[in-house]
Amino acid sequence: MRTLSRNTAAGSAPQHAPAAPAAPPVIAVRDVRISDRVTDREIVHGVGFELTPGKAVGIVGESGSGKTLTCRAVLGILPPHFEVSGGSVEIDGTDIATLTPRQWTALRGTTVGAVFQDPASYLNPSIRVGAQIAEVIRVKKGVKRREARRQALELLRAVRLRDPELVYGQYTYELSGGMLQRVLIAAAIAVEPRALIADEATTALDVTVQAEILDLLAELRERTGLALVVVSHDLAVVAQLCDEVLVMRQGEVVEQGPTHSVLHDPQHAYTRLLMAEHEQYGLDKFLTPKEAS
Amino acid sequence: MTTASPEARPAGKEAGAPAPVLAVEGLEVRYGRGRRGRSALRDVSLSVAPGETVGVIGETGSGKSTLARAVLGLVRASAGSIRVGGEEVTGYGNRRWRALRRRGIVQYVFQDPLRSLDPDLTIEDSLIEPLLIQGVERTEAVDRARAFLDRVHLSAELLGRLPGELSGGQRQRVAVARALVTEPALVILDEPVSALDSANRVQVLEILKELRAAGTSLVFISHDLGSIAGTADRIAVLYRGELVEVGAARDVINHPRHVYTRLLVGSAPTLHARTADRSEREALRARLAG
Numbered sequence: 001m002r003t004l005s006r007n008t009a010a011g012s013a014p015q016h017a018p019a020a021p022a023a024p025p026v027i028a029v030r031d032v033r034i035s036d037r038v039t040d041r042e043i044v045h046g047v048g049f050e051l052t053p054g055k056a057v058g059i060v061g062e063s064g065s066g067k068t069l070t071c072r073a074v075l076g077i078l079p080p081h082f083e084v085s086g087g088s089v090e091i092d093g094t095d096i097a098t099l100t101p102r103q104w105t106a107l108r109g110t111t112v113g114a115v116f117q118d119p120a121s122y123l124n125p126s127i128r129v130g131a132q133i134a135e136v137i138r139v140k141k142g143v144k145r146r147e148a149r150r151q152a153l154e155l156l157r158a159v160r161l162r163d164p165e166l167v168y169g170q171y172t173y174e175l176s177g178g179m180l181q182r183v184l185i186a187a188a189i190a191v192e193p194r195a196l197i198a199d200e201a202t203t204a205l206d207v208t209v210q211a212e213i214l215d216l217l218a219e220l221r222e223r224t225g226l227a228l229v230v231v232s233h234d235l236a237v238v239a240q241l242c243d244e245v246l247v248m249r250q251g252e253v254v255e256q257g258p259t260h261s262v263l264h265d266p267q268h269a270y271t272r273l274l275m276a277e278h279e280q281y282g283l284d285k286f287l288t289p290k291e292a293s
Numbered sequence: 294m295t296t297a298s299p300e301a302r303p304a305g306k307e308a309g310a311p312a313p314v315l316a317v318e319g320l321e322v323r324y325g326r327g328r329r330g331r332s333a334l335r336d337v338s339l340s341v342a343p344g345e346t347v348g349v350i351g352e353t354g355s356g357k358s359t360l361a362r363a364v365l366g367l368v369r370a371s372a373g374s375i376r377v378g379g380e381e382v383t384g385y386g387n388r389r390w391r392a393l394r395r396r397g398i399v400q401y402v403f404q405d406p407l408r409s410l411d412p413d414l415t416i417e418d419s420l421i422e423p424l425l426i427q428g429v430e431r432t433e434a435v436d437r438a439r440a441f442l443d444r445v446h447l448s449a450e451l452l453g454r455l456p457g458e459l460s461g462g463q464r465q466r467v468a469v470a471r472a473l474v475t476e477p478a479l480v481i482l483d484e485p486v487s488a489l490d491s492a493n494r495v496q497v498l499e500i501l502k503e504l505r506a507a508g509t510s511l512v513f514i515s516h517d518l519g520s521i522a523g524t525a526d527r528i529a530v531l532y533r534g535e536l537v538e539v540g541a542a543r544d545v546i547n548h549p550r551h552v553y554t555r556l557l558v559g560s561a562p563t564l565h566a567r568t569a570d571r572s573e574r575e576a577l578r579a580r581l582a583g
């Protein structure tokens with residue numbers, strides 16, 4: 001069952017035909033295992049999910065459980081001496097193991113984009129941020145400089161930066177963490193990828209800024225069919241955005257299923273623990289049921 | 294508790310209320326001088342009753358830490374007044390502020406846990422330092438330090454270690470214990486759980502609840518609404534240097550009045566109860582921006 005607009009009741013436009021014949025997945029991860037080649041130890045013991053256009057999959061779980069390694073495997077950027085030792089990743093139907101470096105470069109950015117937790121390390125500190133985004137657009141879309149600049153400004157506006165013209169000309173050190181994260185998201189969606197991997201992309205942000213970015217992703221998903229992989233250690237973040245959730249612990253997927261059923265009827269003890277920790281001091285506990293207003 | 298008037302109101306004016314531990318009125322704090330100066334707090338009035346826990350929430354840069362610093366005399370008020378335990382301290386110079394801090398009536402747990410503890414001092418030395426400054430004998434100070442370590446559920450085995458040899462959660466609990474050894478009437482905690490994972494966070498919050506039950510007044514600063522909701526009696530909301538709302542914790546969360554508070558509550562990710570949907574947040578943002 002696909003319930004694309006479950007969390008956005010007010011905006012539940014019927015643009016998605018109900019139960020449309022499943023589109024082919026943008027990303028298909030099948031029983032992926034990741035090993036450390038040096039120690040010959042398997043770190044991730046089998047992860048699988050299918051990401052069709054407009055779908056959002058969440059990965060939650062304890063620190064060190066392999067969430068980031070899984071994302072890196074999908075993007076073909078595992079750290080040195082790690083390898084996919086079992087299973088497969090397909091992007092647009094092509095097994096990524098068969099891709100040449102040049103084919104990879106073409107896919108990354110255009111088909112799959114990524115945003116990681118530490119935005120500063122993905123931008124060049126000595127080039128103005130706007131110029132960096134414009135350059136990506138110019139190269140990948142083959143448009144003129146002027147047009148690239150116009151599109152970059154539009155993107156900075158789309159990620160709700162208050163003064164896009166000003167930010168365009170600034171350097172990374174002049175921007176706050178929240179602003180940088182938005183710039184990085186602008187860069188990631190610049191060439192309209194069909195899937196976006198967001199690994200703890202909002203963890204360091206203020207709740208209101210986090211909500212702004214999650215809302216932007218939800219909107220892109222509805223408007224452009226962007227597919228999402230959202231990694232967070234906060235179950236509630238994933239609950240807000242995702243149709244399906246994977247709960248990871250020590251390299252293992254201990255539970256996987258539609259977000260709604262995992263949250264309402266968690267099967268694994270670890271999922272229950274995660275929920276209990278959240279609920280003890282999550283806002284849910286202190287909210288009286290909202291009256292209709 | 295009545296929360297009659299809609300927005301920020303001078304608190305602590307209720308007839309017959311016990312004398313507040315802290316009373317701040319019309320506080321303004323500026324950073325920088327002359328025309329380049331900017332006010333970080335404007336006309337902030339807030340009081341804390343004995344045994345009360347007040348949560349202070351607000352976005353990055355809203356002035357939460359500045360408020361804490363002003364109450365400790367670490368930055369100067371450019372207008373308004375501050376009374377600590379009934380003592381008017383607003384006009385104090387550095388020397389009198391230091392003397393006041395030494396008496397340990399108000400203690401502060403810094404936002405950055407590394408700043409609350411000297412990295413070169415053992416946990417024991419860190420804990421007894423405030424007592425030695427007060428003139429307590431070393432052996433007695435050590436005894437008391439052990440008792441307080443126990444209160445934050447840490448074992449006395451840690452006394453000989455350096456802060457760098459503790460986990461983040463343990464370090465934060467030591468910082469809380471250090472703030473408690475002088476048996477202050479008021480403890481100000483600046484983001485005590487933000488850097489902690491959920492298990493450690495729950496532990497520190499439980500300790501705060503025990504303190505509150507034991508009668509210590511707390512000012513708990515955080516941008517995490519859930520943590521505040523679970524510990525505070527009242528919540529004060531700072532937005533761009535102004536106190537935009539104060540009220541009973543449950544009221545502020547369930548019936549936020551100010552647009553910013555409504556956005557804040559509606560932005561907190563929740564598992565089941567929906568606080569707002571995207572279009573509601575969108576409308577609130579537009580109202581704040583316009």
Ligand SMILES: Nc1ncnc2c1ncn2[C@@H]1O[C@H](COP(=O)(O)OP(=O)(O)OP(=O)(O)O)[C@@H](O)[C@H]1O
Binds near residue numbers: 061064065066069
């Ligand atoms: N570059 C690396 N070199 C060596 N070990 C690594 C590297 N990256 C990850 N690991 C190890 O692989 C395991 C999985 O790490 P991963 O980063 O995927 O965890 P995670 O689930 O993303 O955790 P977190 O929530 O803390 O980000 C961990 O034990 C980690 O220590």
Ligand SMILES: Nc1ncnc2c1ncn2[C@@H]1O[C@H](COP(=O)(O)OP(=O)(O)OP(=O)(O)O)[C@@H](O)[C@H]1O
Binds near residue numbers: 324352353356357358
């Ligand atoms: N020492 C300083 N000199 C100049 N400006 C400062 C100084 N300290 C803080 N400010 C400014 O005062 C305002 C309030 O800062 P403050 O640290 O009180 O915010 P905060 O609410 O604690 O934020 P956070 O949630 O990020 O800790 C901000 O605009 C900040 O840039």
Ligand SMILES: [Mg+2]
Binds near residue numbers: 067068069199200
């Ligand atoms: Mg990670």
Ligand SMILES: [Mg+2]
Binds near residue numbers: 357358359404483
């Ligand atoms: Mg602060």
